[in-house]
Amino acid sequence: MKRTRIAALDVGTTKVCTIMADIAGGSGLRILGVGIAPSHGLQKGLVVNVNEAKESIRESVRKAERSAGFKLESAYVGVTGRHVSSVNNRGVVAITRNDQLVRGEDLKRVLEVARSIKVPSDQRLLHVIPRTYIVDGQEGVKNPVGMHGFRLDVETHIITAGITSVQNLTKCIRGVGVEIDDLVLEPLASAEAVLTDEEKMNGVMLADIGGGTTDIAVFKNNSIYHTSILPVAGHQITQDISVGLGLAFDLAEEMKKKYGNVLPYQDEKDDADKTLTEDGHSVSYRDLSEIIRIRVEELLRLVVLELPRTDYASLIPSGLVITGGTANLPGIAELGRQATRLPTRIGIPFNLYGVSDTLSDPAYATSVGLLVWKMNHQDTQTWQSKSGANGFMSRVFRMFS
Ligand SMILES: Nc1ncnc2c1ncn2[C@@H]1O[C@H](COP(=O)(O)OP(=O)(O)OP(=O)(O)O)[C@@H](O)[C@H]1O
Ligand SMILES: [Mg+2]
Known part of the structure; x- marks a missing residue:
């Protein structure tokens, strides 16, 4: 059976994720190695410190190589940030x-x-x-x-996309000895990993709420209708907690991930009045949840305002799919339904085989999606050849050099 090795490199604002995989016949994506490293030197999806970013990428690539047992030659790379327009x-x-x-x-x-x-x-x-x-x-x-x-x-x-922003990213990646197969806009990659064909046909909005950016893609009639990038995401939530409760950023981040809940009153009522203690600091659960809820609600409203038309019900009957690390916040889908009046669900990468346990998390939608993009766009260069359901999407030009 013919096997094709492929790899994805998702350089995010909070983590760098490298996935090495192979496409085995028609049986889908088999994950061979995964390397995740904390990200340094990035802000709002952009490289702001080349040396720091390079080190984070190197760590992630080395980890993936160790788990796969062979060297990474080239990868599909995600692009995001405010410099992107459509x-x-x-x-x-x-x-x-x-x-x-x-x-x-x-x-x-x-x-x-x-x-x-x-x-x-x-x-x-x-x-x-x-x-x-x-x-x-x-x-x-x-x-x-x-x-x-x-x-x-x-x-x-x-x-x-902005030339210099992309060049800064590609320089870091080439600097650790990895070639770039193709650059893919991150919301398009995430969509490949978490949306169903039916949703894309009916009309759906994807919001990948990461650390530094919220990446948006709207699909209608099985084709991409709109994309945009908002420079607000999980980092701002943590910043609000840090300022609002007088905690150091790292402690605020820990509190958010450990206790964060946008709809605490769904649980037992008494819970809302409890006090949380972490590292010698005490905060009220009610205050923590309130700060997170206000920011997330505002963010979700901003997301919907990105829709190019106001007839939401007919444009996106399949509603909103939230993914990215921030989708792990308990209650966010329910808050999405309340704030946007759209059907809302959480998007988690599916159809994975091999050493893929860690990847079944919304935070890895882009990383997994980069591989699925490659699978669905095999004939990217020979763009006129393929027909069928995905045929028209596969005739994508690649013009960045
Ligand atoms: N359980 C959790 N509850 C709340 N927030 C969480 C949780 N897990 C992760 N996050 C948040 O998700 C964010 C990271 O998401 P993700 O890994 O998708 O970002 P990224 O890809 O590194 O960044 P970007 O795509 O914005 O450049 C962080 O802000 C983190 O605090
Ligand atoms: Mg990301």
Whole structure:
């Protein structure tokens, strides 16, 4: 059986996660090695100290290599941060050949037209994703190759990223001897790991609430509709606890993870009045929960405001899926339902085999998703070849070099 080795490198604001895996025949993803290290030198998803970031990446890569028993050559890498922006753009070309048959080269041409948007000089195209094709006004065509027509339109989702921000990240990774197979926008990766096909078809919003950023992706009709990155996440919750209760940041983080609950009154009523003691510091459970709830509620409202349309019920009937480390906060799905009035669930990576126990946690949605992205986009470079359910998504351009 043909086995293909692949790897993912998720350089997050709080942790670096390296996963080494293989794709064995049609049996899915088998995890061979995982390396997780605390992250230093990053803020809000961006490298702010190259040497510190490099050391964290090195530690994570070495751990993964030790557990897999072989060396990591190259990996799929996640990109996030405020420097990322996205836009939907249309392209149109005429089919002038005598037979009026749409061919692969027409797809290439129409995507060339769609991607010719004005990109600021400090930005580069990261992804140009065809969302849907229109042949002579007939909408919703997923793969127009072989159809007859005079006119071919394409709707694309275009994502650009800041050149220097990406260069800082790639420099750190190459600096530890790992080559980059491809750069993938983090919410697109997370979506691959936690969303179902049905949700993506009906319409769904994904919020990956990590340490430094909240990464958002909206899917409709099985294609990406909107992406955005908010520079607010778990770090701000901890900061609020630290300031509000007069605790050092590390202690506030520990308290949040150990006792944090956005809806404490769901449990026994008396619980709300108890006092928590950690490291000689006492705080009221009620105060701790209140601080976390206020920040998370505000964040969830900000997330929904990112939706490009206000008819939520028809745009995203499958509602909101929350993932990322902060999704571990007890009560967050219920608070999501209350704050957004949308069906809300927690997204945890699924369909994993091998040494994957640690990865069944929302914090690893991006890391696992980078591998699934590769599996679902095998023909990234030969983008006109594949058809079928994921065919149009697989015709993704890679233009960062
Ligand atoms: N049980 C928990 N309760 C509350 N918060 C938690 C819990 N577990 C983890 N977190 C929070 O999740 C955040 C880290 O999430 P994650 O690992 O997804 O971030 P990251 O990928 O390193 O960062 P980013 O993607 O933002 O660059 C931290 O703020 C951490 O405090
Ligand atoms: Mg992350």
